[in-house]
Amino acid sequence: MRPEWWPGQEHEAFTEWAISNGIDTKSVTPARFQGRGLGMMATRNIKKGETVLKVPTRLMLRVEKIPSTFIDRLPGDIAVHALLAAYLTHGAPDELSRYDLWRKSWPSRKDFEDSMPILWPTALGGPQLPSSEDDAPIDSEQPSLLPPSLSGLWNSIQPGTKTKKYSADYQNIILQQAQRLRKAWTDVISAFPDTDWATFSYNWLIVNTRSFYWVSEGQETPEDPNDAMGLVPFADYFNHADVARDVKFDGNTYEFRATKDYEEGEEVFMNYGSHPNDTLLAEYGFFLDVNEADSIYLDDIVFRDIRSADQHEELWLNQYYGNYQVTLHGPCYRTEVAACLSYMKEEDWRNHVLEGQSQGLDESRSEATIKRWILTYAAEADATITALQKAMELDTTVQAHRSKADMLLRRWRQIKDICEHAAKNVSV
Numbered sequence: 001m002r003p004e005w006w007p008g009q010e011h012e013a014f015t016e017w018a019i020s021n022g023i024d025t026k027s028v029t030p031a032r033f034q035g036r037g038l039g040m041m042a043t044r045n046i047k048k049g050e051t052v053l054k055v056p057t058r059l060m061l062r063v064e065k066i067p068s069t070f071i072d073r074l075p076g077d078i079a080v081h082a083l084l085a086a087y088l089t090h091g092a093p094d095e096l097s098r099y100d101l102w103r104k105s106w107p108s109r110k111d112f113e114d115s116m117p118i119l120w121p122t123a124l125g126g127p128q129l130p131s132s133e134d135d136a137p138i139d140s141e142q143p144s145l146l147p148p149s150l151s152g153l154w155n156s157i158q159p160g161t162k163t164k165k166y167s168a169d170y171q172n173i174i175l176q177q178a179q180r181l182r183k184a185w186t187d188v189i190s191a192f193p194d195t196d197w198a199t200f201s202y203n204w205l206i207v208n209t210r211s212f213y214w215v216s217e218g219q220e221t222p223e224d225p226n227d228a229m230g231l232v233p234f235a236d237y238f239n240h241a242d243v244a245r246d247v248k249f250d251g252n253t254y255e256f257r258a259t260k261d262y263e264e265g266e267e268v269f270m271n272y273g274s275h276p277n278d279t280l281l282a283e284y285g286f287f288l289d290v291n292e293a294d295s296i297y298l299d300d301i302v303f304r305d306i307r308s309a310d311q312h313e314e315l316w317l318n319q320y321y322g323n324y325q326v327t328l329h330g331p332c333y334r335t336e337v338a339a340c341l342s343y344m345k346e347e348d349w350r351n352h353v354l355e356g357q358s359q360g361l362d363e364s365r366s367e368a369t370i371k372r373w374i375l376t377y378a379a380e381a382d383a384t385i386t387a388l389q390k391a392m393e394l395d396t397t398v399q400a401h402r403s404k405a406d407m408l409l410r411r412w413r414q415i416k417d418i419c420e421h422a423a424k425n426v427s428v
């Protein structure tokens with residue numbers, strides 16, 4: 001009898017291909033793990049610091065592997081992500097055939113439809129995408145069920161106005177992701193007008209969820225860090241956990257080392273980056289029960305209180321504009337600095353921030369302000385949990401997508417928990 005973790009024939013075939021092509025996989029093997037699809041299982045006891053996987057970089061799928069005749073057909077400013085997806089969709093079959101066994105090891109489009117909010121119906125907060133089947137217009141009266149870090153939308157408050165553009169990697173995540181996918185789609189159909197949406201968006205999500213940081217030897221990190229990516233066969237079986245990361249590559253090999261001890265039979269994890277759960281949900285279609293990197297952002301709430309042009313200018317000039325983060329342990333320093341500005345004279349605030357002076361500073365007022373901000377987020381969690389539960393009872397589309405709604409409910413409860421813990425931990 002096969003063990004419960006047996007990955008399946010296609011994964012055994014791919015493992016044989018991997019070994020015969022020089023992938024050193026003596027310490028790990030693909031296996032099934034409840035709730036995580038495939039992952040890597042230790043085939044022996046592994047000590048922290050030991051190499052668990054080595055992949056020759058010649059086997060990678062990266063931009064340098066794509067013939068220039070193919071690249072030249074596409075717009076010059078196409079993102080690497082889009083280019084890789086376009087190649088997987090339209091590359092010459094005889095070139096792509098070398099990846100056949102690898103591609104058979106990947107999840108299905110249905111797996112992505114179940115887990116990735118970008119493909120969810122609009123009733124659950126999914127964005128409108130080109131050629132998507134769910135073309136129901138977004139009803140502005142309908143509650144927004146995704147967390148604000150994904151959607152930028154709120155049910156219980158009117159968000160404050162931001163007058164400056166700033167980079168917020170962990171906010172408006174789905175909006176930014178959908179924008180990247182729409183641009184990728186425009187680029188690919190400009191060269192291949194008959195592209196099938198389902199196939200291209202699938203390949204785009206494969207690259208989104210399975211690529212690794214990659215810059216070729218001697219090349220500088222590209223201007224957009226998202227362009228430093230490539231696909232590493234076999235290594236893309238690693239699931240994510242909140243463990244340390246020990247990965248390195250050179251022109252010859254991509255190497256993964258254990259950052260803790262593992263016993264034979266245990267799952268060996270990799271760290272995809274210190275991402276909050278909202279980012280993991282949007283970019284990878286899952287989130288962790290316990291995540292030290294989890295956080296929420298108060299920007300939309302803070303800018304309801306900090307409204308004057310002068311206050312915005314002060315924050316901007318002193319590089320404290322936006323990204324007001326709260327973790328289970330409490331608010332970040334940027335949030336404290338913003339809280340003081342909500343009641344201090346601007347000159348006192350500047351002297352405080354730049355020189356540590358305390359004129360005009362009232363710590364208990366700062367604490368009360370931050371607590372109020374956090375409790376505003378908690379109230380949003382309550383309002384959305386109620387709306388979600390109602391939608392699960394009454395909305396037939398939401399009912400048809402029960403497991404997605406359950407996932408959102410779980411996430412909103414985590415958010416409420418962060419707010420409650422953080423509010424207790426506010427001390428400036």
Ligand SMILES: C[S@@+](CC[C@H](N)C(=O)[O-])C[C@H]1O[C@@H](n2cnc3c(N)ncnc32)[C@H](O)[C@@H]1O
Nearest residue numbers: 035036037038209210236237238239240284286
């Ligand atoms: C690089 S792949 C890892 C292999 C993948 N599990 C599979 O079955 O092919 C990344 C995807 O694995 C899943 N994943 C990774 N870490 C996970 C975790 N800790 N819990 C649940 N799913 C996880 C997510 O679907 C994610 O998009």
